[in-house]
Amino acid sequence: MESCSYLYSLNYPEFEKELCALEVKSLFNDVMDDKVFFANTKVDPSVSPFLRNRLEVLFSHSSFTELVALVDQGGLHATDYMVRYVKLYDQDPPFQTRRSYCKQLGYKIHGEPLYISPKEVFGITLYKGMWYFGILKQNDITWKEHKDKPYSYSSSIGITIAKVLVNIAGNGDLSKRIVDPCCGVGTVLIEGVYAGYAMKGWEINRKIAEASRGNLKYFNYNVPVITGDIKDIEEAFDASIIDLPYGNFSITTQDELQSILKNAKRISKKMVIVSAKDISNEIKNENLIILDRCEVVKNKHNDFTRYVWVCE
Numbered sequence: 001m002e003s004c005s006y007l008y009s010l011n012y013p014e015f016e017k018e019l020c021a022l023e024v025k026s027l028f029n030d031v032m033d034d035k036v037f038f039a040n041t042k043v044d045p046s047v048s049p050f051l052r053n054r055l056e057v058l059f060s061h062s063s064f065t066e067l068v069a070l071v072d073q074g075g076l077h078a079t080d081y082m083v084r085y086v087k088l089y090d091q092d093p094p095f096q097t098r099r100s101y102c103k104q105l106g107y108k109i110h111g112e113p114l115y116i117s118p119k120e121v122f123g124i125t126l127y128k129g130m131w132y133f134g135i136l137k138q139n140d141i142t143w144k145e146h147k148d149k150p151y152s153y154s155s156s157i158g159i160t161i162a163k164v165l166v167n168i169a170g171n172g173d174l175s176k177r178i179v180d181p182c183c184g185v186g187t188v189l190i191e192g193v194y195a196g197y198a199m200k201g202w203e204i205n206r207k208i209a210e211a212s213r214g215n216l217k218y219f220n221y222n223v224p225v226i227t228g229d230i231k232d233i234e235e236a237f238d239a240s241i242i243d244l245p246y247g248n249f250s251i252t253t254q255d256e257l258q259s260i261l262k263n264a265k266r267i268s269k270k271m272v273i274v275s276a277k278d279i280s281n282e283i284k285n286e287n288l289i290i291l292d293r294c295e296v297v298k299n300k301h302n303d304f305t306r307y308v309w310v311c312e
């Protein structure tokens with residue numbers, strides 16, 4: 001365990017546990033069995049709706065006094081830094097104690113501390129009887145501003161699920177090119193480009209495609225959105241994210257659904273599909289392999305289910 005470089009912590013509501021587990025599997029290639037876990041993979045917590053913190057472990061010890069000595073010997077230099085206690089749920093000491101731990105470690109770092117908008121943040125935490133000190137990256141939640149996009153419509157997907165779909169499609173490998181061939185007002189494109197992927201969108205409805213461009217422009221994101229049918233896409237992508245039409249933009253025929261799946265397969269190696277009903281038969285009709293699936297309820301009242309299918 002201790003040989004792992006990063007200590008991560010998660011937070012999710014119970015109704016999104018399955019979605020969070022699928023994200024953890026996609027980003028860390030690991031099974032989620034706790035809200036706190038070690039990994040060797042470096043992921044920016046802000047790409048995820050569920051990751052709270054990443055602590056890059058520099059020093060660890062079972063005794064706090066020994067940990068302070070290790071930091072002292074380490075001769076750390078920093079400018080405009082601060083030390084924060086990384087809270088890990090039910091095991092956290094009271095506020096004053098946490099502050100005292102931070103102070104004791106802060107004194108061992110050479111340089112000027114800064115408590116408002118520090119440039120460098122160090123973290124300290126106690127997990128399963130061991131103390132860990134290191135460089136802290138917190139989920140900066142700036143992505144929540146995406147909720148205020150100027151254009152939305154009844155078929156828009158939520159930001160939480162959009163972020164997870166991006167992580168499932170890209171597996172954290174930012175060299176991948178991802179397409180959203182039925183991009184609506186661009187919710188997935190926004191989260192994809194925010195995470196650092198090269199994204200491209202298509203949308204058959206001219207007005208909705210324009211709204212998508214308006215949303216991307218509003219956040220100064222550079223993502224091409226083509227007005228057109230998935231059938232006409234001639235480029236190849238590493239992965240596609242397809243939020244299938246439903247409701248007001250519903251698929252009227254089985255043939256159209258089958259056609260979207262066929263074309264998604266034609267243009268991308270991996271497909272992350274969202275549907276409002278069980279489409280396992282339609283997926284099998286295209287000879288796609290279902291690598292993973294999960295059901296997502298929209299809220300804790302469990303009144304709307306979406307299905308996520310990961311296929312190749």
Ligand SMILES: C[S@@+](CC[C@H](N)C(=O)[O-])C[C@H]1O[C@@H](n2cnc3c(N)ncnc32)[C@H](O)[C@@H]1O
Pocket residue numbers: 155156157158181182183184185186187188202203204205208228229230231243244245246249260
């Ligand atoms: C469920 S909505 C996508 C919503 C989107 N994820 C968002 O958050 O805005 C599906 C979209 O697919 C579009 N669509 C339907 N058939 C299409 C096709 N053959 N090619 C491209 N887009 C299509 C619809 O106009 C609709 O905007």
